[in-house]
Amino acid sequence: MKKSLLPLASLLMMAQMSNAQHMNYPQTRKEAQTDNYFGKQITDPYRWLEQDTAKETEAWVQTQNQFTNNYLQQIPYRNDIRERLTQLWNYEKYSAPFKNGQYYTFYKNDGLQNQSVLYIQTGIKGAPEVLLDPNKLSSDGTVALQATAFSKKEKYFAYAVSASGSDWQEIFVMDVKTKQLLAEKIEYVKFTGISWKGEEGFYYSGYSKPKDEATKYSAKTEYQKVFFHKIGTAQSEDILIYEDKEHPLRYVGADLTEDERFLILGISEGTDGSEIKIKDLKDANTNGFITIVPGFKTNASVVDNVGDKIVLNTNDGAPNYKVVLLDPKSPAAANWKTLIPEQKEKLEGVGTAGGKLFANYLRNAVSVVEQYDYKGKKERSIALPGLGTASGFGAHKEDKDFYYTYTSFINPPTIYHYDIATGKSTLFRKSSAKFNPEEYETKQVFYPSKDGTKVPMFITYKKGLKLDGNNPTMLYAYGGFNISLTPSFSMALIPFLESGGVYCLANLRGGGEFGEEWHKGGMLANKQNVFDDFITGAEFLIKEKYTSSSKLAIRGGSNGGLLVGACLTQRPDLYAVAIPQVGVLDMLRYHKFTVGWGWAVEYGSSDHQDQFNYLIKYSPLHNINKGTCYPATMITTADHDDRVVPAHSFKFAATLQENQSCDKPTLIRIDAKAGHGAGKPTAKVIDEAADIWAFTLWNMGVKQLSFKK
DSSP states (O other), rough: BOOOOOOOHHHHHHHHHHHOOSSSOOOOOOOOEEETTTTEEEEEGGGGOOOSSSHHHHHHHHHHHHHHHHHTTTTTTTTHHHHHHHHHHOSOEOOOOOTTTEEEEEEEEESSSSSSSEHHHHTTTTTEEEEGGGGSSSSSSSSEEEEEEOTSSSSSSEEEEEEEEEEEEEEEETTTOOOOBBOOOEEEOOOOEEEETTTTTTEEOOOOOOOOGGGTTTSOOOOEEEEEETTTGGGGGGGGEEEEETOOTTEEEEOOOTTTOOOOOOSSSSSSSOOOEEETTOOTTOSSSSSEEOOOSSEEEEEETTTTTTEEEEOTTTOOOEEEETTTTOOOOOEEEEEEESSSSEEEEEETTTTEEEEEEEEEEEEEEEEEEEOOOOEEOOOOSSSSSSEEEOOOOOEEEEEEEOOOOSOOOEEEEETTTTTTEEEEOOOOOOOOOEEEEEEEEEEEESSEEEEEEEEEEEETTTOOOOOEEEEOOOOOTOHHHHHHHHGGGHHHTTTTTTEEEEOOSSSTTTOOHHHHHTSGGGHHHHHHHHHHHHHHHTTTTOOOOGGEEEEEHHHHHHHHHHHHHOOTTTTEEEESSOOOOOTTTTSTTTTTTGHHHHHTTTTTHHHHHHHHHGGGGGGTTTTOOOOOEEEEETTTTTTOHHHHHHHHHHHHHHHSSSOOOOOEEEEESSSSSTTTTTHHHHHHHHHHHHHHHHTOOOOOOOOOO
16 A cells, blocks of 8 residues: 655644744643652642543543544555554454363454454354354443353353453353343452352452442552452342451462362562462361461462462572472471472473373573473473564363464564474464565674663564664663563554564563562662663664654553653653653652552652652653653553553643644643543554654654555
């Protein structure tokens, strides 16, 4: 689909818009609000925007969205990008099938369905039937499927759904044979799993009913509890299994071992550090839960049990993690037996299937999977198709095989069948995406950060790329919460790559790619290392002539939105475009909303003077300076984001508009009936991607696009 040169009138109109000395931004009311932090006065004139349901805030949102849309609709190829994305997106997408007794389940999207549909079939060759179609749960596709679980003998199927992108969920139960809903409806749950005990009922994590329904999307969420719901009873009769009245800000999740012997509680005080308690349900003499991993200096998870012993994945004394066997009767670390010792690569996770352990390692942020027996003997390394990401290494103990997915930046998700006894992988389903990987390539480079630390970066582009410093380039990263960024395919990138764009993903400190030391190197007082890693990555791309400052964009979401916000305020001269998405941008008040308190273990809190002292130095909202020319910036958020509340983005946008000293635009795009990102309908995903690429390319000076047919 070749695009012709733009009409002269369009070019003149855009030139007038681009060359205006000052964009006529909507006026945002300021109020006299000052806070005293340890003797330092901090103004917060847009505090009123934190009241996201107030009429004045709603009016502000409408005005800002209209202003943004007026700008975007003048970009001549905005609709062309949307059309190309729609073409590319329109192919059948499948998840790997998963076996539950006699049934296999998998997700399928016909192409442009807002939500993928869950199918069920008897045997791998059975005829697929729809088990649950989330698209029929709302008129606009904004209800999304979350946690799912079959009962032990597949009589019942429980599932959680969220609406409009919120973290709040409701749980329903279906009779599998009749596909009829039971009377069950469990409300006020979030961050929950569903763990069945036979056919009797299930464990879940929930909260008390919020005091005010109107403010539940922004009010602090406290006192998560574990309940057991018995099928056929009302939620009011659910049995309280665990609560902690002394620590309102702890998360707690419940799970049963596959043999249903042990009930496991995973407890955390935030996003880092864990405590594990277990209860032996087959021991009549047991008296409540016992602690097998005390909190909260390490991270650990129960992998399985071997009789009365527990298999544990832990970073206690092993920053890259190891697998140990422990006796709950004497759980001290000194008594642990090592099954899989720590390796030089990060152990990202451990799955179980067919009586085997599957250790998924990261070697320079690329998947390496090894199969072990339960005594810790390595049986084989699993041959993967290339340098990418493999997932899905799990099944039941009685299973002899399973299906896993492999993907990379240029390889759409491909599904393989794996035979546990032989270790043989066989192609099961190839993607039907209209994309030819042979036309593109990805390479991994390592560049020195400010302090000399070597940081890896993946760079993807069309073959034959010229290193002339003139390529539109997008640099993306996250850098936090022990989260690893690994190669994955995104159809949203293709129009950019087709247009000669270069996509770069940097694995910054703060992430989990190289174990706990890498994580700690970018958290709390070390957070500036993350920004330095990102800034030096941008400088590397310019030095090596992949791009130039006038053709470089930076993008990140959530903690990555903080990253972009901090880097655009610290080095506004370095980039042409900045896209901070659903970002944590007010580092002094983030912990006062919904689940923000849980991030204090990662960031620190302004309630403590030593932590305030480093937070104020990089908090994006508080480091916008008058008289500075900032990059063209489009902030994105959503009205139902109750993870990182939109007030962060609202206040940041108002402040940046107030202080921008040049004609580069500062816009905010606020999605309606959407949240932090999970479960966003396909239509909204395409619209957002089109707007981001149109804004990015136009503000790099790209006047014409050419897409492949």
